[in-house]
Amino acid sequence: MSDIPHQREKTLKVGLIGRALAIFRIDEVVIYPDIIGADQSRDLRFVAMILSYMETPQYLRKRLFKIVPELRYAGILPPLRTPHHPIKNRKKYLRVGEFREGIVLSKDKMGLLVDVGVEQPIRVANTSAPVGARVTVKIISGGDDPRAVLASPEDIDVYWGYKVEVSSMPFSRMVKSGNFDVTIATSRRGEPFMKVKDALLEKWMKSKRVLVAFGSPTQGLQEIVRQEGFELSDIMDFIINTVPGQATETVRTEEALYATLAILNLLTEA
The missing domain is CATH 3.40.1280.10 (SPOUT methyltransferase, trefoil knot domain)
Structure with missing residues (x-):
């Protein structure tokens, strides 16, 4: 990123990279320093944050990302439109067997309440995930009171996004x-x-x-x-x-x- 002077252009360049990762179903991207002895932590952090922001479903971004300078131009990023970025945001559209990304809002003895991008959090019959964690869930019942269980991305047979790692x-x-x-x-x-x-x-x-x-x-x-x-x-x-x-x-x-x-x-x- 050091060859690009303005943050807007840096953001757009990383956006093109994020699109390539999604188009070609990349599982993980590793960002590494290329100059020995130089402090490149700022650029490494910037690239990682933009790529992570892009990979996160739109309905979870406000919960998972604070307002920070690195995301000033996030509005120009192209959407990924991958299977884990659903557009429908009403619980009546949830289908049994559908997978969704969510964030744990609260937990009690009955399980978790998870935001999966519909009007209200849905109940997940599991108490192992901590509050604030991003989770993958599988819808097991629909209607007015949809329910889900925790799932693993490895159980899903479609592309489910990429992980971002920064190498020191x-x-x-x-x-x-x-x-x-x-x-x-x-x-x-x-x-x-x-x-x-x-x-x-x-x-x-x-x-x-x-x-x-x-x-x-x-x-x-x-x-x-x-x-x-x-x-x-x-x-x-x-x-x-x-x-x-x-x-x-x-x-x-x-x-x-x-x-x-x-x-x-x-x-x-x-």
Whole structure:
């Protein structure tokens, strides 16, 4: 974010990133520092807050986010319109079997009262979640007095948003400590995607946790990793170029994100 002077443009750029994460069903985004010794906590916090705000259903945002300077231009963020961002806000529209995100407002011996984005909180027969917690629930009865049970996002067979993590570790340490089954770096100096796609697909299909890494606005991954005393090939399984023959001097991070995720989506969903 350090290359963009105004917060409005920073917000819009992160908004484009958030849309890419949702479009291509990314489960987790990790934001890492790219300059050793520099205090980048402000930019890291800004990106994380905007992405987290975008991922949160609209009806929960006022409860989960305070009025802070980082969200000054949140109104220009594009909506995600993912399955966990429902538009209908009346309890009569709740369907048995439907999943919703909610926040625990109170609890008693009968269970929880959870705001799921309708006129009134609904009763959830569970007392384990603390007040103020964001939870996923499954509707088990509708009508004038709808009820729900706590659920896990792993039980849901549609895309249910992404998690946001800020890494305090340099990139190379983050990669090594992440327990990834396969790691993919994007680089202008990488192998042409078409040359490695078969090997990449074979390894991808056997993996549960895949890392796709991108550089920063001022440095590519190779330069970032060399600051840390490594070569990119030392820590990554694949180094790929997904924009061969680019006519521009540079490809912005958000542009590389869309180009790369679109190609990987086509490869793995074919």
